Amino acid sequence: MAGGSAIRGSRVGAGPMGEAERGDTAPRFFVPYYCVNGHETRPSFSIEANVVAPEVWDCPRCGLPAGLDAENPPQPFRNEPYKTHLAYVKERRSDEDGEALLDEALAALRARRTRR
Template sequence: MAERTLRGARLGGQSFEDERGIEFAARQQVGYNCPQGHFFEITMSVEADIPAQWECPRCGTVALSAAGILPEAKAEKPVRTHWDMLLERRSVEELEDILTERLELLRGGEIGPAHLHRPSKAKKKANA
């Protein structure tokens, strides 16, 4: 295996290209103030949209832009409850009808657990 290795060059460690003729993108330093009192700067492109907040490299808390850029307020969706979703599918009248039907079936012993059913008077007389 030693015969097949490349000698004289560290692969990936060095680039043999030089920087002549290369024009780098314009850059700017953007400062951020951490709530813990840290100040740091990030190098960004001049064309980039500057974020209003950035994670502090020292403590990990969210730091705000020193240039006074404020974060956008996110529109919060109202909380949808089960009842709200149910009312999207059925009206209150339909729900009352369904409840009445289900209660009749439950009281008649056609649905529900067996220990909730009361034997009817006709069944008691037939068994006696």
């Protein structure tokens, strides 16, 4: 057995937790936000800090954006699929440009091989 005088479930320096020990909480205001899935979240903001509540808040349940209007919540952002480097190159260049670049690179490669 470890120490006989240890108090189980506590740590050194731990004391009673409560408002009397910590002091009063700062005055707050709560703002309701609504997401497309019908979730409501009410984060609190400090009155003393003169904070203006943001227009959009992330829903903690589904991660979608939530807005102040319950009837018209913001729509989820369109998620662009991952594009490879080749996909970006194909967006910038036409097939003819690609053929010309390939022919140029092959000609340079063949010229280096014949010099050896």
